[in-house]
Amino acid sequence: MEATNGSPTSKAGDWRSYERVLLPPVRDLHKLEVYKDEGGYESLRKVLNTKNIEPGDVTNAVKESGLRGRGGAGFSTGMKWSFMPEPDDRPRYLACNADESEPGTFKDRQLMEYNPHLMFEGILIAGYAMSIDACYVYVRGEYADWIKHMEKELEKLYEQNLVGDNILGTDFSMDIVIHKGAGAYICGEETSLLNSLEGKRGYPRYKPPFPAQVGAWSQPTTINNVETLACVPLVIEKGADWFANTGAEKHPGPVLYGISGHVNRPGVYEYPTGMLISDLIEEVCGGMRDGKKFKALVPGGSSTPPLRADQCDGVTMDAESLREAGSMMGTAGMLVLDEDTDMVSYLRRVTHFYSHESCGQCTPCREGTGWLENIVTRIDEGEGQMRDLDLLLDLCDQMEGRTICAFADAAAWPVQYTLKRFRDEFEAKCKASVHPVSSKTSSGIESAAPAT
Amino acid sequence: MSQFDIQRPVVELPDQDPDPVFSDDELVWTEEEKEQIEQYKAKYPEPDAAIMSVLWMAQEKFGFLPPEVIQLCADTLDMPFSKAYGVATFYTQYYKEEQGKFVLDVCTCFTCQFTGGYDILHYLEEQLDIHAGETTDDGMFTLQEVECLGCCGSAPMMQVTNGPYVHNLTKGKVDELLENLKKGELPRFTSVTLPQDEDEMGGNRRSDAETTDTYKTQPRSKTIK
Numbered sequence: 001m002e003a004t005n006g007s008p009t010s011k012a013g014d015w016r017s018y019e020r021v022l023l024p025p026v027r028d029l030h031k032l033e034v035y036k037d038e039g040g041y042e043s044l045r046k047v048l049n050t051k052n053i054e055p056g057d058v059t060n061a062v063k064e065s066g067l068r069g070r071g072g073a074g075f076s077t078g079m080k081w082s083f084m085p086e087p088d089d090r091p092r093y094l095a096c097n098a099d100e101s102e103p104g105t106f107k108d109r110q111l112m113e114y115n116p117h118l119m120f121e122g123i124l125i126a127g128y129a130m131s132i133d134a135c136y137v138y139v140r141g142e143y144a145d146w147i148k149h150m151e152k153e154l155e156k157l158y159e160q161n162l163v164g165d166n167i168l169g170t171d172f173s174m175d176i177v178i179h180k181g182a183g184a185y186i187c188g189e190e191t192s193l194l195n196s197l198e199g200k201r202g203y204p205r206y207k208p209p210f211p212a213q214v215g216a217w218s219q220p221t222t223i224n225n226v227e228t229l230a231c232v233p234l235v236i237e238k239g240a241d242w243f244a245n246t247g248a249e250k251h252p253g254p255v256l257y258g259i260s261g262h263v264n265r266p267g268v269y270e271y272p273t274g275m276l277i278s279d280l281i282e283e284v285c286g287g288m289r290d291g292k293k294f295k296a297l298v299p300g301g302s303s304t305p306p307l308r309a310d311q312c313d314g315v316t317m318d319a320e321s322l323r324e325a326g327s328m329m330g331t332a333g334m335l336v337l338d339e340d341t342d343m344v345s346y347l348r349r350v351t352h353f354y355s356h357e358s359c360g361q362c363t364p365c366r367e368g369t370g371w372l373e374n375i376v377t378r379i380d381e382g383e384g385q386m387r388d389l390d391l392l393l394d395l396c397d398q399m400e401g402r403t404i405c406a407f408a409d410a411a412a413w414p415v416q417y418t419l420k421r422f423r424d425e426f427e428a429k430c431k432a433s434v435h436p437v438s439s440k441t442s443s444g445i446e447s448a449a450p451a452t
Numbered sequence: 453m454s455q456f457d458i459q460r461p462v463v464e465l466p467d468q469d470p471d472p473v474f475s476d477d478e479l480v481w482t483e484e485e486k487e488q489i490e491q492y493k494a495k496y497p498e499p500d501a502a503i504m505s506v507l508w509m510a511q512e513k514f515g516f517l518p519p520e521v522i523q524l525c526a527d528t529l530d531m532p533f534s535k536a537y538g539v540a541t542f543y544t545q546y547y548k549e550e551q552g553k554f555v556l557d558v559c560t561c562f563t564c565q566f567t568g569g570y571d572i573l574h575y576l577e578e579q580l581d582i583h584a585g586e587t588t589d590d591g592m593f594t595l596q597e598v599e600c601l602g603c604c605g606s607a608p609m610m611q612v613t614n615g616p617y618v619h620n621l622t623k624g625k626v627d628e629l630l631e632n633l634k635k636g637e638l639p640r641f642t643s644v645t646l647p648q649d650e651d652e653m654g655g656n657r658r659s660d661a662e663t664t665d666t667y668k669t670q671p672r673s674k675t676i677k
Binding site: 020023025026027028029030031091100101102103104105106108109110113114140141142143144145177179180181182183184185196197198199200201202217258259260261262265266267268269270285298302333335337341345346349350353356357359 | 495496497498500501502503504505507508531535538539542543544545546560561562563565566567599600601602603604605606607611614615616617641643644646647648649652653657658659660
């Protein structure tokens with residue numbers, strides 16, 4: 001593969017000499033002492049102690065930095081913060097979303113393992129910007145070890161007056177509480193997270209009203225992802241301009257790429273946004289495992305549509321480029337698949353996941369995800385018929401946009417796009433099926449003709 | 453019997469269950485636990501929010517959550533049984549039935565699927581002579597297939613009883629794990645080294661005691677051995 005360093009196609013610029021900021025190479029950075037020695041909590045001090053930095057200025061700096069949420073949707077963080085109403089006598093909450101349950105995503109766990117204080121500092125700065133009274137860090141129940149480690153560090157923060165009443169001697173007070181989940185994918189959805197926090201079943205809520213108006217315990221609430229909040233101290237320390245000029249223009253900043261699957265060195269890598277997919281696979285991860293050919297990429301968690309290898313040519317990891325290619329940035333949890341991968345089997349496992357994790361509140365999703373799994377399983381086991389392909393697409397249409405939250409959409413997208421982009425594999429399985437196949441039954445992706 | 457001739461309610465409620473697992477004498481909190489519950493309640497503006505923490509505590513104490521234990525949790529927080537029961541049944545990590553001493557949660561979600569998660573699951577089924585979802589006769593192991601545990605970089609992997617993660621599984625590693633568990637030794641917390649740390653720092657960055665078990669994210673062979 002040709003070296004693409006500095007070529008106009010890579011928006012990440014000279015990524016080979018990039019110095020990490022989210023996970024800088026410092027031994028034992030997860031300990032408060034070390035973090036403070038490295039200049040930690042200086043951004044917070046600057047924000048709190050400088051007289052002319054008002055909460056609104058912090059929000060504006062985050063807006064100018066162009067920081068977009070790292071939890072999947074990619075919405076402008078500064079914009080989200082500005083939706084919070086003016087402070088009044090009501091309590092205001094921040095929820096830090098550490099549920100990280102999107103299959104293929106594991107970057108937040110690494111951040112909590114190696115640099116949790118960056119997240120805590122981000123929470124405090126965000127708290128100052130939005131006049132927050134308490135932040136709830138919702139960590140998925142499976143991360144029991146990481147919760148223990150973070151609670152230890154949080155205790156130190158309380159002891160050193162970095163969290164609690166009158167932080168650093170100012171009149172800004174804020175609490176941080178770590179809340180342990182108990183295993184539910186849907187609790188990563190922001191309104192479901194709020195219900196779970198309140199001690200209810202994790203059912204998503206109708207929007208509007210949005211959480212900024214009616215959130216946790218019906219009070220104004222903002223929900224941000226771990227990595228998003230960890231970017232906030234960097235915006236303060238290095239400036240909004242630095243952040244905006246790192247990586248892709250419309251989706252800037254450092255980002256944690258969680259690369260897994262059939263590559264030689266899977267793991268979490270920190271680079272600017274806008275890295276070429278080919279650079280990430282060939283250079284960063286040391287190429288495909290066992291010298292196999294690259295076949296497909298799931299760019300940002302299970303709900304982002306998979307891309308064929310030929311669709312990844314020249315595509316960079318940022319929202320714009322991936323949208324043009326026909327997918328999404330999601331969480332940047334990239335699953336790389338090699339030529340031996342059976343995409344029908346892949347889809348079967350993905351539909352099983354969604355069927356298992358549907359919360360059951362809305363009928364199209366509760367029933368639809370089960371149907372999707374049953375039909376894909378039928379095809380995978382060699383009992384499918386050609387008309388099943390149309391049935392799958394029809395079913396997706398019945399699910400998309402007809403439910404309270406985006407779960408049904410997230411379940412439908414991989415089905416629609418896997419079927420569209422790897423149709424030959426599905427057809428081959430249907431043709432080899434035990435059931436007789438009529439050639440009239442399906443005429444490709446656009447076919448809307450009812451099967452006979 | 454006709455299939456419509458339903459003899460018993462689908463959901464067993466405490467007053468309908470003739471044989472509770474725990475007696476009333478057992479269903480009490482100690483003073484320390486009561487204090488802990490007060491601390492949980494103080495974290496939230498409304499006490500109901502502490503239900504998840506209280507259920508976790510009850511599960512640690514009783515091993516699982518039969519209806520009478522859920523009733524105890526509900527009474528503790530002065531909330532309706534139905535609400536507590538709703539929470540306990542919504543989340544997969546709360547055990548509604550008695551489990552083996554060790555619960556082996558093998559991840560088979562898509563990254564693990566394509567790196568051998570099912571091989572590990574089937575190997576465990578063979579070794580323990582049970583199917584996924586079952587408990588061994590001696591009550592030592594329960595084997596489960598679970599959804600993504602957020603550890604795709606070191607797939608295939610599993611979690612032991614809602615606790616430590618075991619990464620980069622091979623058959624040899626599974627044998628070793630089973631041996632240790634039979635001796636009652638739980639695996640320790642292990643820290644997976646970031647590939648960039650390997651290059652820039654020559655190994656794992658954490659030096660504290662709980663991370664003595666660290667290893668590199670090595671290239672893996674094509675088949676699980």
